Amino acid sequence: MSEQRAGGSPRPPGETAPRHLLAVSDLTRDDVERILDTARALSRTLDREVKKLPTLRGRLVVNMFYESSTRTLSSFDLAAKRLSADTMSLRSSGSSVDKGESLRDTALTLAAYDPDVIVVRHPHIGAPQVVAAATDAHVVNAGDGKHQHPTQALLDLYTIREAFDRLDGVHVAIVGDVLHSRVARSLIEALAIVGARVTLVGPPTLVPWEIEEMGCSVSHEIGAIADADVVYVLRMQRERMLPGSAFVPSLREYTTLYGITPDRVRAGQVVMHPGPMNRGVEIDPRVADSPAALVTTQVRAGLVVRMAVLYDLLTRGPAGTSRVRLADPGGTAWNDLAIPAAPPLEVA
Amino acid sequence: MLWRAPAPPVSLVLEGRVVDPGEGLDACLRVVVTEGVITAIEPGIDAAMLLAPAFVDPHVHLRTPGREDEETIATGTAAAAAGGYCAIVGMPNTEPVVDSAAVLGALIELARDEAVVPTGFMAAITKGQRGEELAEMAELAALGAVAFTDDGRPVASPGLMRNALRYSVVAGRPLALHEEESTLSRDGQMHEGAVSAELGLAGWPSLAETLMIERDLTLAAYEHRPVHIMHVSAAGSVAAVRAAKARGVAVTAEVTPHHLCLTDEAVRTLDPNMKMNPPLRTQADRDALLEGLRDGTLDCVGTDHAPHARHEKDAPFEEAPFGVTGLETSFSALYTSLVEPGLVELATLLERMSAGPARALALPVPRIRVGEHANIVVIDPEAEWEVREETFRSRSVNSWLLGERLHGRVVQTVADGRLAHDLVTVGSAR
Numbered sequence: 001m002s003e004q005r006a007g008g009s010p011r012p013p014g015e016t017a018p019r020h021l022l023a024v025s026d027l028t029r030d031d032v033e034r035i036l037d038t039a040r041a042l043s044r045t046l047d048r049e050v051k052k053l054p055t056l057r058g059r060l061v062v063n064m065f066y067e068s069s070t071r072t073l074s075s076f077d078l079a080a081k082r083l084s085a086d087t088m089s090l091r092s093s094g095s096s097v098d099k100g101e102s103l104r105d106t107a108l109t110l111a112a113y114d115p116d117v118i119v120v121r122h123p124h125i126g127a128p129q130v131v132a133a134a135t136d137a138h139v140v141n142a143g144d145g146k147h148q149h150p151t152q153a154l155l156d157l158y159t160i161r162e163a164f165d166r167l168d169g170v171h172v173a174i175v176g177d178v179l180h181s182r183v184a185r186s187l188i189e190a191l192a193i194v195g196a197r198v199t200l201v202g203p204p205t206l207v208p209w210e211i212e213e214m215g216c217s218v219s220h221e222i223g224a225i226a227d228a229d230v231v232y233v234l235r236m237q238r239e240r241m242l243p244g245s246a247f248v249p250s251l252r253e254y255t256t257l258y259g260i261t262p263d264r265v266r267a268g269q270v271v272m273h274p275g276p277m278n279r280g281v282e283i284d285p286r287v288a289d290s291p292a293a294l295v296t297t298q299v300r301a302g303l304v305v306r307m308a309v310l311y312d313l314l315t316r317g318p319a320g321t322s323r324v325r326l327a328d329p330g331g332t333a334w335n336d337l338a339i340p341a342a343p344p345l346e347v348a
Numbered sequence: 349m350l351w352r353a354p355a356p357p358v359s360l361v362l363e364g365r366v367v368d369p370g371e372g373l374d375a376c377l378r379v380v381v382t383e384g385v386i387t388a389i390e391p392g393i394d395a396a397m398l399l400a401p402a403f404v405d406p407h408v409h410l411r412t413p414g415r416e417d418e419e420t421i422a423t424g425t426a427a428a429a430a431g432g433y434c435a436i437v438g439m440p441n442t443e444p445v446v447d448s449a450a451v452l453g454a455l456i457e458l459a460r461d462e463a464v465v466p467t468g469f470m471a472a473i474t475k476g477q478r479g480e481e482l483a484e485m486a487e488l489a490a491l492g493a494v495a496f497t498d499d500g501r502p503v504a505s506p507g508l509m510r511n512a513l514r515y516s517v518v519a520g521r522p523l524a525l526h527e528e529e530s531t532l533s534r535d536g537q538m539h540e541g542a543v544s545a546e547l548g549l550a551g552w553p554s555l556a557e558t559l560m561i562e563r564d565l566t567l568a569a570y571e572h573r574p575v576h577i578m579h580v581s582a583a584g585s586v587a588a589v590r591a592a593k594a595r596g597v598a599v600t601a602e603v604t605p606h607h608l609c610l611t612d613e614a615v616r617t618l619d620p621n622m623k624m625n626p627p628l629r630t631q632a633d634r635d636a637l638l639e640g641l642r643d644g645t646l647d648c649v650g651t652d653h654a655p656h657a658r659h660e661k662d663a664p665f666e667e668a669p670f671g672v673t674g675l676e677t678s679f680s681a682l683y684t685s686l687v688e689p690g691l692v693e694l695a696t697l698l699e700r701m702s703a704g705p706a707r708a709l710a711l712p713v714p715r716i717r718v719g720e721h722a723n724i725v726v727i728d729p730e731a732e733w734e735v736r737e738e739t740f741r742s743r744s745v746n747s748w749l750l751g752e753r754l755h756g757r758v759v760q761t762v763a764d765g766r767l768a769h770d771l772v773t774v775g776s777a778r
Contacts, residue, residue, distance in 0.1 A: 126618040126665030145666055146548030185548050213542035
């Protein structure tokens, strides 16, 4: 399996690109750069009066969301629509999931509609793997438990690259609840692939045991962010203070020690946050609303990066190629965009 | 204490390399079995097969009563026979829990009806395994309970644990302990370490096992009572058991085939068949388990055979239940992963799978000796086979070895003088 290969190292000859995006470790550095370049090309279409591209016309993208989500679901939905794909969104409430249907059975039911891509958000680690095993569709992991959220990592890389014009050597401090964060795990792996430097900052109880093995350094002092180019702030969840899971004594003490306040941000630093923000807890409102904060830039990046991921999965590799041909036997000028031999994306 | 369905005793001649460490045997011999009893042992010529005392499994989940869709006495004991076992011990965490004479009595009746190999049962230490009140241990022992355990969960309260140890005097049978300090393991899904940090799965630290073992060894020493430690998984736990044995504590310990063969790296695939409790640990832990098996700190191999319905195991890793099957693959897996690479001597493995567990639970020790009831496993050491779902006698297929090619295969099992498993007839009937 692709998980066996260290993330980012070149794919051995003969090994084809994975059909799915389940984890950042599915990607090589070339894959990451190609997706970010595609996203940059697509971003130019956002300034047009008519923002829709016919590239994925006739393709079906299904969103299976077993967890509440505002930005990720809307972002994937809009990304697919901007590329003219049909979309269908299934949420866990009000569906047969509430009647006790297993994930595998739900996936098989949806597979009967012959979707090209299934986007999965699930509270449990390993759910996208179950869907990938049960269907022929390309599966994109939109967050599984505390494991992975690869498109979030890609949009963060995109945002950092737009801000600094490079990724190699950029120093990113990730602050807060790393233990419970799939965003942090994906981002640490993605930053390692592109040669950035990572420092984790947070209370010892919220930094996983032995996470240094992922190639990052760890500090429990907020002063460690001073040296970073990017201060990446994680959401601090209230349930971490519940009895039996007392990771920190209080939000008040957490904020005192690790809250990102204006005096802790140095000129030239940018501040990022995956949202939703707890203003006044992990991030001071004055920082959140300052020009240094790239939070809405990240959301915009999310749209183009997810468009790029859908485009990439459906136009690259043998599986994607055959499905594109099946879906549109006649072929049109627009669909030539999606024909193999990896044509550069032209959206002039 | 062990029950099986009626079956005619077998008469046959088995020939091969006979290895019985307890009898000091390692030679090419012919073993003559007449009406289920070993009547002669003579020099042999053909050493193609390996003959050894049949295996004893101290730790099997037979899922009956309550989850007969996952395993029955009939299917579980057929699986045991196919794995070379002449005796197995079922765990009491069924629905209902085996905590009363009524439930144990019904199980014994079932075993008398359908058990292919002699089968015993452990009963619960506490009523409903709730860790609140002691079960009626004396009555359960009188009916034939092999030992007492709350397996699947720990006895959390040290006070209750101490009383269970004291009261086990009147039962006359040992306590078998699932060691897990639940406030440390919490909702842990895998070993806490570098792999769990990367995958984001909640960690179940070695500490949670070692701390509880140290508590119970201290209590057992204080009360001068024997304890059996189930499925040891961590290096610190092996060290604790070794030190207690050196102090003279009456402790025996068990290890599973999967902990001896795998590490937490196997969890990276997120295959639910790599999800066990206790979890797979690091290479350093595995090395310590191997050393413990070699030096006898770990007395026996127990499969912790834990069948699960396909639809429950075929789920995201975090939703899937803990546990894997093991009865039909234990010898071949350990032969392939430990004996062939030279990590453990064949004689050591055979001892830890037969005499070791029998002694730990005070069951009859299988011996290849004239006058003994025949309890013999016949193994083809040259056989190579692929583990496939269709090969299982067990009603469940949640094996960590699916698709693997293994060396060495059990071809015949004689259990209590009955031919319980016969893959290829290698002996000639007399």
